[in-house]
Amino acid sequence: MPALLFTAVSVDDITPHMRRVTFAGEPVAAYIATGQFPNIKMLLPRADGTYGVPELDDPSCGADTPIRTMPELHERVRTYTVRRFDAAESTLSIDFVMHGDEGLASAWAARARVGSTLGIAGGGGKSIGLAADYLIAGDETALPAIGNILENLPADARGTAYVEVCDDSARQELTRPAGVEVKWLSREGAEAGTGTLLVDAVAAHPLVDGVFAWAAAESAQVLAIRKGLRKRGVERRSMLVIGYWRRGLTENGYAKKSNHDRDLKEFDDHTHEHGHDHGHGVGTKVLGLAARLRRH
Template identity: 30%
Template sequence: MFGKKPQIMKAILSVKEKKYLSPHFIRIILEGDINVFSDAKIGDNNKIIVPTNNKETFILPSLEKNNNSEKPIIRTYTTRNIDFLNKTLTIDFVAHGEDSPTSKWAINAEKGHQLGVLMKAKSKPLYLDANWYLLVGDHTALPVISVMLEKLPKETKGKAIIEVHSPEDILELKKPVGFEIEWIFNKNPGKEQKLIDAFSSTPFPNCSKYIFVACEYKSAKQIREYSRNMEDTHLSSFQILSYWKYGQSEDSSAEERRKERIKN
């Protein structure tokens, strides 16, 4: 017997506050009917629906497959924080110009601008239990890695390898005392793959490990191939995700990235 499909929670939220965490990261705090997302947790994925015109009242579009209206712009983001007491939801955006609809929206967002937010009720854990952790990601994965570092037990040992545009994009992250953070700088993300070198040069302890990787398609694929040849792969739990593909929009690369994810 098939289980019920997860319920989709949805709301139209408004910008309460916006601030640049660094030259390439924008934090936007949204307010509204946050209680709709009562089952959501910090670190959960959410789907945002970007309005095409901030000057008009935003109406959630129909998501029915047979709907003939213009396809809405939907992107996946990490719930950086959710505060039911103050009725706010926080999302961190990468600011990389106005060619991307979400980056453009975040750069131009002002107090009161609206955004559609969707979530599914789910119980998938943010990470798996292990004695040692390796968290690897580029600028797009910084929000979820930040949440993992905050949520891991204080005694956790491990390492995070994070690729950002420049030293100016280094953020002060809350982390377990025994966790090392290595920052890598790449002004041409996607065009240059630097994470694989940092990953392959990392010494792995002889214990149970959880390895999380989220980055550009080619980098994720290279790291996946390298990890398959690790001698003690059977002792580790891997989660390797492709968040984007260089030279392609999220919509056009979605199916290819999904198939690559299934190979994990």
């Protein structure tokens, strides 16, 4: 995929801790057409606003730089979730956890205004398996993904989603099937990535036959969640557990050190990488979540 330059058309604080930036225009239409969901790779600009990529610094230049193969740019690449898109309107929204200025992406979001630009380097990722019961766990960074998952589960889906947030002001209204309960876990102001609220909730959760477990949060919690689920007999093909960030490391550092603590054998049947939707065929275990992301 050629690098794309997205332009913000709205910036909304959906809670005091989460900012939604919506982009629109031709580059968004081009991205949606690639079908690369649910994750999106952003290339953040340098401090002087330039990207160091010809077609992002001058969209009319016609260059096609293979960003993902250029190590010197990786320091500025971040992975986020496409919270929503609308193919008819050519809009796409990303929800940013506001965790201060230490992070390139968080700092960009804090300064984002209508007209701000963001480089896009690609996308893709796995989604979630079809199951009799769902066990979902995540912190605020996973809230956009959990929002998508819940909106797109079958209407008769059953399960529980545990969402860890800094405090009650970070709760959001989530559209979900009636049979899926959302349980908010508050850190009561404690720093993100400290504590074991999600680990404890998952450990205490009664596992139902046919459960599919999805978890994403800070590295320490996802490692403990995976270990606990494996101990309790959940097979790797029935889980997808990914570290979304790691305390003390930038995303690039975390990816280099331990590939987001991924276990590539998890949910390795019939998965759909790069967002190609194989989810509607009979007999597949994949939900076509990406292709059915809700419209605005």
